Amino acid sequence: MNIQNKIFWRDQPHIENIGDKISIVGAGMVGMSVAVSMLGTGVTKNLVLVDAFGDKVKGEVLDLQHGALFLKHPRIQGGNDFSATQGSKLCIITAGVRQEPGESRLSLAQRNADIMAKLVPELVKHSPDTMILMVGNPCDVMTYVAWKASGLPSHKVMGAGTTLDTQRFKVALSRKFNLNPANIHAWIIGEHGDNSIALWSSVNIGGIRIQQINSKFGTDEDPENWMELHKDVIGAAQAIQELKGYTNWGVGMSVAAMAKALITNKLTIYPVSVNAKGRYGIEEDIFIPLPSVLGSNGITDVVHLNLNERELTDLQNTAKLLKQVQDTIKIKGKEIKCKCRRCK
C-alpha cells in the first residue's frame, strides 16, 4: 500500500478537465507572456505549451509550475510533442520568426507560412474541434494560412488582428484626455501593421463623438494634428523593438483577454482578423481585422461599421494589399474549402 492510499480512500480516478484546455504553440517571448497573463487572470486551469525547442519549453513549464501556489491550481504541461495538445478548446499560435527593427511584418510572410503549414495540421489532428487564435506575424495573412491549413470553418479561426493596435490607440488618446483608456471608444482596423486604419469618425468619449465637435479630427487638415497619434501607433512596435528587441507584454495581456472571451463565452467585441468575404465590398477570402464578437463558438458576429467614404476606401485598399501578399504565399498541402454556414 503506498502512502496515498494511507491518506485517502480513492473512489474515482482524477480526470483531466478539458473544458478550458488551451494550448500555446511557441514558447518564446510572446508565448510566455500570453501564458503568464492567462494563468494570472485564471483564463484556464489546463495549459499546454509546445515549442520546437523542447528543452526551453520544459524549462519554462517547470518554472511556471513553481508559481502554482499563487495561481488557481492549473495543470501546466509542455514539450515538443503535439500529442499533449489533444482535446484543446483553443490553440494560440505564437510560433515563428519576428521582425528585426526596421523590417516590415509583411516581409515575414513566407517564412512563417512554412512554419504554420506544418504545425496547424498537427494541432487540428489532435483537436479537431479547436478554435485557433493566430498571433504570429504578419498576423492577418498568417490567419488566412492557418484557416487554409486547418480545414476548420472560418468562424473558428481568427487572428489577434488590431487588438494591440487599438489598445495602443486608446492609451495614446487617454493620455491626451487624462482618462482611463477603458473609457475611450475607438477602433483601429484593416491590418495589424503599417497599413492599419484609425476610425477617427467613430472615436467616442463619454457618449460624445469627437468628430461632431471637430469635423477635421484625425484628418490632414486638423490644426491640432491628432493624426500623429495614429502614426505613433504604427511606429509603436519598432520603437519598443529598438529599445528591448521585441514586444511581448501588451500583446500577452490582450491575447489573454481574447482567450478569456472565447473560453468563457463572454461575447465581447475585439478587432480580430476575420474572413471579410461578403463585407464592405470585399468578395474574396481575405482575413482582415474587424470588430467581432467572440464567444465559445468562435466568431459569432462581425460588427457592421458605419464607415465614412475615406475609411471604406482605405479598408478596400488594405484588403487588396493583403490579398496580394496572400497570393504570393505558397501553402504546401491541399486547398481546403471553408465549412462555415456562409460558405457551404
Ligand SMILES: NC(=O)C1=CN([C@@H]2O[C@H](COP(=O)(O)OP(=O)(O)OC[C@H]3O[C@@H](n4cnc5c(N)ncnc54)[C@H](O)[C@@H]3O)[C@@H](O)[C@H]2O)C=CC1
Ligand atoms: N500579433 C501581434 O500583435 C504580435 C505578434 N508578434 C509575433 O509573434 C511571433 C513570436 O514572437 P516572439 O515570441 O517575440 O518570438 P520568439 O523568437 O521569442 O519565439 C518564437 C518561438 O517559436 C518557436 N518555434 C518556431 N518554429 C516552431 C515550430 N514549427 N513549432 C513550434 N515552435 C516553433 C521558437 O522555438 C521560439 O521559441 C512573431 O511572429 C512576432 O512577430 C509579436 C508581437 C505582437
Ligand SMILES: CC(=O)C(=O)O
Ligand atoms: C511585433 C508586433 O507585431 C507588435 O508589437 O505590434
